[in-house]
Amino acid sequence: MELFYESNKLTVRISDEKSLSFPYDEKLVRPKDEIVGEIASAICSALESDESILTTLDGLIKNREEKNSIHDGVPRRDALVYVSGKKNDAVALEVLKSSNPYTACLSDCETGKKMLNAYNGAKKNIEIVRTGFKEEERDDLLVSSLLALMTAYLNGIRYIAASFTSGDDDTFRTFEGEFGRYISIMTDADIFYFSILGNINELQASGIFSEQYKYFSCFNDCEKDMRSGKMCGHCKECLLDYILLTPFMMEMDIILLYTKKLLDDVTLVKEIRSLLGVDNKPYTGPGSVKEVWAALSFYLKSGNQGYLIKGFENNIREKNESITSLLLSRNNDSYMPKDFQNAVENKLREVFG
Numbered sequence: 001m002e003l004f005y006e007s008n009k010l011t012v013r014i015s016d017e018k019s020l021s022f023p024y025d026e027k028l029v030r031p032k033d034e035i036v037g038e039i040a041s042a043i044c045s046a047l048e049s050d051e052s053i054l055t056t057l058d059g060l061i062k063n064r065e066e067k068n069s070i071h072d073g074v075p076r077r078d079a080l081v082y083v084s085g086k087k088n089d090a091v092a093l094e095v096l097k098s099s100n101p102y103t104a105c106l107s108d109c110e111t112g113k114k115m116l117n118a119y120n121g122a123k124k125n126i127e128i129v130r131t132g133f134k135e136e137e138r139d140d141l142l143v144s145s146l147l148a149l150m151t152a153y154l155n156g157i158r159y160i161a162a163s164f165t166s167g168d169d170d171t172f173r174t175f176e177g178e179f180g181r182y183i184s185i186m187t188d189a190d191i192f193y194f195s196i197l198g199n200i201n202e203l204q205a206s207g208i209f210s211e212q213y214k215y216f217s218c219f220n221d222c223e224k225d226m227r228s229g230k231m232c233g234h235c236k237e238c239l240l241d242y243i244l245l246t247p248f249m250m251e252m253d254i255i256l257l258y259t260k261k262l263l264d265d266v267t268l269v270k271e272i273r274s275l276l277g278v279d280n281k282p283y284t285g286p287g288s289v290k291e292v293w294a295a296l297s298f299y300l301k302s303g304n305q306g307y308l309i310k311g312f313e314n315n316i317r318e319k320n321e322s323i324t325s326l327l328l329s330r331n332n333d334s335y336m337p338k339d340f341q342n343a344v345e346n347k348l349r350e351v352f353g
């Protein structure tokens, strides 16, 4: 399946003869209510209106109606995870794996593909090749979510499991609710969009990740170059991941991941100030300031030191943010269906006891 963008149309090519298009204007690439609805609705009506396409999809892509009737009355827990190679994509895969044998995956970049190879437990891997997108659109949340929606729709998959944590920026949380709402309002698709990590925080996700050795060579949250599979070791995201892994791994093992001790890197002063929330501009991003303080508090208590936290040591000790309470906490406002809550709890028990 190939997806490309030209002349304001997004086209899915299934074979040389068969393809389907729907209108897609670059000014629409924003998670606004009416736009999400419009595109989602266009995908579905394009599919419904061309029976020949649906017929040719049979075999290659399961007929959705048939798939629905097979599962009548049986709770379907097929979940699609969009894997782009982020640390939390691996956590989402592992959480779903523990109790859910129906995990489909979607990848469209090298890091994502490597992660899927390492996972090696998907019911089905669906690879999407896309061309014609501008670089900044490649990681756009709306674009990737629409791709996930289309893929779930074509494959009769009921759930799309995103990998935002409760510590993520509010933008993600808002998007999760609105995108899910619009799937249900604007399409006839029986598809539910939610984050499988929505009721845990970034520290808990890091703890789970720290035990998944197979992904250590193939994850990348780096804000500078997410797609190459190489972490720069010079950005805020790299520093954040490093700090949040310190409570769970030997520091020398983390150094192996980043090829150096990031907490000694003099070029990251601006980044540590931002993560600690001591700059005028409040930090928003994956993980909260509280989690960073808790991880560093634990780091100091374990007898470690770092150039970047010199000058903050007394504040960190005094604040004494508790890692234990963060590891026990849950966000009860998440959109997660009940079916999946046990999977998360089981994984947390497995890792933290």
Ligand SMILES: [Zn+2]
Pocket (backbone or CB within 6 Å): 221, 222, 223, 224, 225, 231, 232, 233, 234, 235, 236, 237, 238
């Ligand atoms: Zn980086």
